[in-house]
Amino acid sequence: MRRHTIFESLKESINTVLKKLRSKGHLSEADIKAAIKEIRLALLEADVNYKLVKEITEKVETEAKSSKVLESFTPAEQILSILYSVLVDYVGHSEKLKLHGGKNFIILVGLQGNGKTTTAAKLGYYLKKKLNYNPILVPFDFKRPASFDQLIQLGKSNDIAYLDLRNEENMRIALSKIDSYMEKNGFNVAIIDTAGRKEIDTPLMEELKLINNYFEDPETLMVMDVTLGQTSLDIVKGFKEYLKITGGIFTKFDSSAKGGSVLSFKYVTGSPVKFVGTGEKIQDLEPFDGDALISRLVGRGDLKGLFEKAQEAISLEESEKIAKDFQSGNFDLNDLKMQLESLLKMGGLSKVFSMLPNFSNLKIPKEYMDEKALRRMIAIINAMTKEERAHPEIINASRKERIAKGTHVSKAEVNQLLKNFENFKKLSKNLKNLDISKFRF
16 A cells, blocks of 8 residues: 655645636636635645644635736636745745854754654764765763764764763763864864753753853754654744744654644744755755745645756766667666666655656656665666666566576566566657756656
């Protein structure tokens, strides 16, 4: 059974409303009122804050009832644009971390079990690999020694520096050591993983307040599990009574959560979402882009994000080779393997299609959605000889048997891969005049 992705139900509901509007041509006020009611229900079912839903739908309805929309030849597209603009205003645009040329301090706060420690390591990796900063990880939960071991191990295994202060009993002295250690060793960002608890308590809050106030203008980010829904926003309110929260990070963005808390975060807290955790790997942390998210929600896709992912997944030389082979009809299994590997890096075909306009609701076959299945397909190609990859037509029944045994898969999977390859070949014949090299995937 196919697992739903975050916002999928909301996307489908909005798409259904827009389809109905497009089928009508000119719209009456009654049509608009009915559509707004459906959008309201969809947002509430997606666990969006009820006060925010009320404001969004009232604004959209007011603007949609203007003569500009009612008299338009494309009223549905006008309403789509209004909905997009209103949602982006409330959800927020992409906001970068507040980092400057000197020493920077990022304080991660949140309840225990929300992924704060792994997020600290992911953030360190992101700053080092993507932004070329020199970060240091600082575990700072003195009541839970295991948190020191966890973050230090993540630092070691991913080549990110760390500072072990577990033997320092005085918190103020420990904080001063972070500052001096950075100065002495040339680190420009400290990521401080603070104490987490199962519930908010006064001693914890006072401790966090001390850390927050020690540094001048720190970036204090609340780490929340997106599957908690609106509960996570109630927790943020509790933290905000003691701390200046400058942004949020939602973990488990690859889950089937409704996602309403993400859309509501800025409205409820006054601070933007800055990152989302999209998986378990160290590189699975992405800057939050409200424009791109809302664009995908209303069916416009996210081409900018798609091209960025494609550029990370495959080199210019590789993409040019695939494009040349694709158009010349010389597309072989080596090219298919290269494409499968780039798909794997980009999150699978379902991720790619979700970022394309008018393709976001397309149901993708399981073999392209499942990371394990993609890896099996690559393994099948790896089990072939050089000649078989270049000339798949020579792969007869006995060769298929050998390939299947070599990769511990069924013969049916080998047949399916070859069938998929033939479909790609047919597609290449139909796209000979398309310059796909610029797509780079």
